[in-house]
Amino acid sequence: MTLCALAHKNVPLLRLADRFHRAQAALSLGATAAPLADTPAIxxxxxxxxxxxxxxxxxxxxxxxxxxxxxxxxxxxxxxxxxxxxxxxxxxxxxxxxxxxxxxxxxxxxxxxxxxxxxxxxxxxxxxxxxxxxxxxxxxxxxxxxxxxxxxxxxxxxxxxxxxxxxxxxxxxxxxx
Known part of the structure; x- marks a missing residue:
């Protein structure tokens, strides 16, 4: 997944990516059984x-x-x-x-x-x-x-x-x- 933002609009985009990543935390990473790593808090x-x-x-x-x-x-x-x-x-x-x-x-x-x-x-x-x-x-x-x-x-x-x-x-x- 690729996210794009206008210049100097990175923080809202990072918050969106963080929310998406946390929502996926229950899923495993790819074909492995390894869970997704926690995203550091913004x-x-x-x-x-x-x-x-x-x-x-x-x-x-x-x-x-x-x-x-x-x-x-x-x-x-x-x-x-x-x-x-x-x-x-x-x-x-x-x-x-x-x-x-x-x-x-x-x-x-x-x-x-x-x-x-x-x-x-x-x-x-x-x-x-x-x-x-x-x-x-x-x-x-x-x-x-x-x-x-x-x-x-x-x-x-x-x-x-x-x-x-x-x-x-x-x-x-x-x-x-």
């Missing part, structure tokens, strides 16, 4: 030494993920995807009011949080300001704790801006799914 952390001078690492979620409606705000600025990660299990995900593109808000909480699927991008420093300037309230850039315990700049949401309570839904191509 998002186990960023490669060491992946930060380039003159750039800012930014963790994104929701509509800024690869292949989703606001990802162009990164790629248009020459940002480079470093990898898929998860936040520490200390966040609640909220569906924010407004649009037309649905946006999530990630709020760090003391109790009852969950890990959120994210991507870390490397944004050229000369374009970081214009990226941040385009972020509407109640969202902003702050420090986000990742599952491996490291901290990176990323999307955060003011608690005052969340409406309707948290959602456990995952982000999909059309918004919250």
């Amino acid at each position: 998002g186990t952390g960023l490669p060491k030494g992946s930060h380039t001078a003159g750039t800012v690492k930014v963790a994104v979620c929701g509509a800024h993920l690869s292949g989703l409606p606001l990802n162009w705000q990164l790629t248009q600025r020459g940002a480079r995807l470093l990898g898929a990660v998860q936040s520490a299990p200390e966040y609640k995900f909220y569906a924010l009011a407004g649009g037309p593109v649905q946006r999530p808000g990630m709020v760090r909480v003391a109790e009852g949080g969950a890990a959120i699927d994210m991507e870390v991008w490397e944004v050229p420093a000369e374009h970081f300001g214009s990226f941040v300037d385009g972020i509407p309230a109640p969202l902003g850039i702050g420090k986000v704790k990742l599952a491996d315990g490291s901290w990176v700049s990323g999307f955060v949401c003011e608690a005052v801006g969340v409406e309707g309570g948290p959602t456990s839904l995952r982000w999909a191509a059309g918004g919250l799914g």
Whole structure:
């Protein structure tokens, strides 16, 4: 099986391939009785030494993920995807009011949080300001704790801006799914 993707759209393709491979795990490999090997989990952390001078690492979620409606705000600025990660299990995900593109808000909480699927991008420093300037309230850039315990700049949401309570839904191509 061969999978193809547009340039800079590798992460959604890798996730699809990972899901397909895991679905086949009950089958044997070819004509042998050997079971398929486990696929390493996507998002186990960023490669060491992946930060380039003159750039800012930014963790994104929701509509800024690869292949989703606001990802162009990164790629248009020459940002480079470093990898898929998860936040520490200390966040609640909220569906924010407004649009037309649905946006999530990630709020760090003391109790009852969950890990959120994210991507870390490397944004050229000369374009970081214009990226941040385009972020509407109640969202902003702050420090986000990742599952491996490291901290990176990323999307955060003011608690005052969340409406309707948290959602456990995952982000999909059309918004919250």
